[in-house]
Amino acid sequence: xxxxxxxxxxxxxxxxxxxxxxxxxxxxxxxxxxxxxxxxxxxxxxxxxxxxxxxxxxxxxxxxxxxxxxxxxxxxxxxxxxxxxxxxxxxxxxxxxxxxxxxxxxxxxxxxxxxxxxxxxxxxxxxxxxxxxxxxxxxxxxxxxxxxxxxxxxxxxxxxxxxxxxxxxxxxxxxxxxxxxxxxxxxxxxxxxxxxxxxxxxxxxxxxxxxxxxxxxxxxxxxxxxxxxx
Amino acid sequence: xxxxxxxxxxxxxxxxxxxxxxxxxxxxxxxxxxxxxxxxxxxxxxxxxxxxxxxxxxxxxxxxxxxxxxxxxxxxxxxxxxxxxxxxxxxxxxxxxxxxxxxxxxxxxxxxxxxxxxxxxxxxxxxxxxxxxxxxxxxxxxxxxxxxxxxxxxxxxxxxxxxxxxxxxxxxxxxxxxxxxxxxxxxxxxxxxxxxxxxxxxxxxxxxxxxxxxxxxxxxxxxxxxxxxxxxxxxxxxxxxxxxxxxxxx
Amino acid sequence: xxxxxxxxxxxxxxxxxxxxxxxxxxxxxxxxxxxxxxxxxxxxxxxxxxxxxxxxxxxxxxxxxxxxxxxxxxxxxxxxxxxxxxxxxxxxxxxxxxxxxxxxxxxxxxxxxxxxxxxxxxxxxxxxxxxxxxxxxxxxxxxxxxxxxxxxxxxxxxxxxxxxxxxxxxxxxxxxxxxxxxxxxxxxxxxxxxxxxxxxxxxxxxxxxxxxxxxxxxxxxx
Numbered sequence: 001x002x003x004x005x006x007x008x009x010x011x012x013x014x015x016x017x018x019x020x021x022x023x024x025x026x027x028x029x030x031x032x033x034x035x036x037x038x039x040x041x042x043x044x045x046x047x048x049x050x051x052x053x054x055x056x057x058x059x060x061x062x063x064x065x066x067x068x069x070x071x072x073x074x075x076x077x078x079x080x081x082x083x084x085x086x087x088x089x090x091x092x093x094x095x096x097x098x099x100x101x102x103x104x105x106x107x108x109x110x111x112x113x114x115x116x117x118x119x120x121x122x123x124x125x126x127x128x129x130x131x132x133x134x135x136x137x138x139x140x141x142x143x144x145x146x147x148x149x150x151x152x153x154x155x156x157x158x159x160x161x162x163x164x165x166x167x168x169x170x171x172x173x174x175x176x177x178x179x180x181x182x183x184x185x186x187x188x189x190x191x192x193x194x195x196x197x198x199x200x201x202x203x204x205x206x207x208x209x210x211x212x213x214x215x216x217x218x219x220x221x222x223x224x225x226x227x228x229x230x
Numbered sequence: 231x232x233x234x235x236x237x238x239x240x241x242x243x244x245x246x247x248x249x250x251x252x253x254x255x256x257x258x259x260x261x262x263x264x265x266x267x268x269x270x271x272x273x274x275x276x277x278x279x280x281x282x283x284x285x286x287x288x289x290x291x292x293x294x295x296x297x298x299x300x301x302x303x304x305x306x307x308x309x310x311x312x313x314x315x316x317x318x319x320x321x322x323x324x325x326x327x328x329x330x331x332x333x334x335x336x337x338x339x340x341x342x343x344x345x346x347x348x349x350x351x352x353x354x355x356x357x358x359x360x361x362x363x364x365x366x367x368x369x370x371x372x373x374x375x376x377x378x379x380x381x382x383x384x385x386x387x388x389x390x391x392x393x394x395x396x397x398x399x400x401x402x403x404x405x406x407x408x409x410x411x412x413x414x415x416x417x418x419x420x421x422x423x424x425x426x427x428x429x430x431x432x433x434x435x436x437x438x439x440x441x442x443x444x445x446x447x448x449x450x451x452x453x454x455x456x457x458x459x460x461x462x463x464x465x466x467x468x469x470x471x472x473x474x475x476x477x478x479x480x
Numbered sequence: 481x482x483x484x485x486x487x488x489x490x491x492x493x494x495x496x497x498x499x500x501x502x503x504x505x506x507x508x509x510x511x512x513x514x515x516x517x518x519x520x521x522x523x524x525x526x527x528x529x530x531x532x533x534x535x536x537x538x539x540x541x542x543x544x545x546x547x548x549x550x551x552x553x554x555x556x557x558x559x560x561x562x563x564x565x566x567x568x569x570x571x572x573x574x575x576x577x578x579x580x581x582x583x584x585x586x587x588x589x590x591x592x593x594x595x596x597x598x599x600x601x602x603x604x605x606x607x608x609x610x611x612x613x614x615x616x617x618x619x620x621x622x623x624x625x626x627x628x629x630x631x632x633x634x635x636x637x638x639x640x641x642x643x644x645x646x647x648x649x650x651x652x653x654x655x656x657x658x659x660x661x662x663x664x665x666x667x668x669x670x671x672x673x674x675x676x677x678x679x680x681x682x683x684x685x686x687x688x689x690x691x692x693x694x695x696x697x698x699x700x701x702x
Binding site for chain 1: 541543544545546547548549550552553555556557560638639641642644645652655656659664665666667668669670672673676677680681
Binding site: 280283285305306309310311312313315316317319321323324325326327328336337340341368369370371372382385386389 | 595597601603604606607608609611614616619620623696697
């Protein structure tokens with residue numbers, strides 16, 4: 001019963017930490033979206049050097065663990081004499097990583113569209129820029145939604161690593177309470193449940209979004225339920 | 231007469247979800263005969279053929295191959311039975327991960343226990359027989375529909391079946407590819423192969439069938455030689471059905 | 481600017497030491513996790529109802545909870561059950577349990593993707609159930625599962641760095657010690673990153689080769 005009491009006492013702090021976690025994930029996801037879409041477009045339609053540059057970026061951020069990136073970014077901030085803000089660093093690292101992954105989701109979606117789409121737009125006299133914005137992206141983004149939902153649940157889990165720098169998220173507050181009370185198991189289990197519930201809730205919301213933007217005849221094969229929730 | 235009977239099926243019944251799919255179907259196939267099953271879609275032709283080799287296990291009924299009754303509960307006997315009854319599917323069902331040659335050879339090796347090179351040369355022989363001697367190393371995805379179905383026929387032939395069941399072998403094919411498959415089946419028929427075939431190719435049935443079986447709602451309701459069933463003024467359901475098929479085609 | 485003596489005398493020896501520990505962690509975890517994933521995947525595809533439910537629930541839980549949390553729980557839970565693992569053992573246990581769940585997802589998907597017609601055709605040729613599984617189902621399912629399972633191994637390489645959280649002295653841990661001692665975070669973690677990049681790139685390359693080796697024209701393009 002003691003452990004239940006401990007969890008109960010630590011709950012307000014941990015729940016407050018979930019706000020930090022959620023804003024961390026939301027900002028990173030948004031950054032990934034903002035940078036990932038142009039990256040995907042330039043990887044499909046760009047010139048050779050641009051494609052190579054994007055491929056290099058993706059290769060780097062898909063190959064280096066988040067934990068290493070966090071400390072690397074921390075080191076860069078210090079050597080440049082910038083003030084170290086753990087939350088800011090977390091957002092940058094998760095955002096850059098997510099950019100790499102999201103660009104590949106969007107690229108896959110763009111490449112899966114029939115070749116004729118772009119040609120049809122061109123035949124109507126559209127410039128390529130316009131065709132990509134008006135014809136390609138609206139379709140590709142719809143197709144990307146399931147992959148995007150999956151990326152969210154990955155990012156949420158990855159965000160649990162950021163506490164090593166001192167970001168005051170769920171994990172940091174849990175480990176703080178655990179160090180104080182030595183009720184590690186119960187507290188981490190509570191944190192696990194919280195992450196699980198957060199994933200469930202957001203995936204449900206995303207699925208609603210998917211239904212809202214659904215266009216008949218489009219199905220991207222993988223439904224939301226097949227990834228985040230197993 | 232009995233020694234000529236290759237396959238005898240008696241009183242096959244099948245229900246699925248409370249719906250009767252096959253209702254007391256019986257048929258007898260003698261050596262060298264080509265029996266053609268016709269009838270509207272959903273009549274149970276495909277189910278009947280798949281019930282004969284127990285891919286869809288019938289609820290009741292007896293199956294005899296050359297006078298021996300099949301014991302459906304005996305798995306070894308069932309496998310042995312199936313090696314002697316070839317099956318051609320509507321959608322080919324070639325093994326997607328194997329070349330044409332390996333598709334034909336795999337059952338020879340794994341089921342018949344043949345050596346690899348022996349099986350390979352036999353496979354090449356069978357593929358040559360269906361006119362695919364130069365396509366042996368291609369994978370299913372690299373073949374046209376007609377070629378796939380010919381590989382499937384070669385695969386069945388390689389097992390030296392006593393009878394071949396063909397489940398609408400040409401209905402998944404583009405019209406211009408139907409001919410090449412029918413030509414192979416025609417060769418088999420003139421070579422004396424015993425076959426039961428479900429089809430909508432009426433000209434083919436009229437020309438080659440020993441007997442036509444007309445199915446409707448899970449029953450074989452008419453049965454007879456084509457020139458009798460399809461004769462003008464015969465007033466049979468079969469003739470009526472064929473007339474309608476013809477009108478639709480025109 | 482580049483301090484070669486620091487690299488040669490302090491950093492690289494420590495990182496090489498850590499690399500060996502990392503490899504000793506990754507290779508068994510990946511192998512055991514793969515075996516577990518295959519078993520779990522088969523159970524979830526073809527098992528009796530209760531087993532399928534159980535497998536699905538296990539997978540959902542593992543996939544919904546961050547690996548860092550799982551790692552901490554196992555590290556602190558095992559002593560309560562009377563099992564005293566060194567950090568290395570706790571990390572490996574956690575990686576195996578986690579990777580098995582993720583792998584099972586691909587195995588299950590691959591098994592369920594095999595068309596009924598393929599099995600029908602094998603049966604029609606007289607294949608027994610065991611023969612059908614050995615010669616038709618496994619060769620096709622393995623090819624379908626390979627890309628996903630391979631990706632999972634690449635992920636495992638990256639996430640093996642989390643072992644540092646439970647004070648396991650692998651690549652990440654060794655790097656952190658050097659960084660904290662010398663306060664040269666940028667150089668140290670650039671080097672650590674390069675090590676991980678090398679491992680991930682090598683693994684991806686090998687897996688790509690493997691995929692190409694077993695590739696079949698038109699297969700899996702449905």
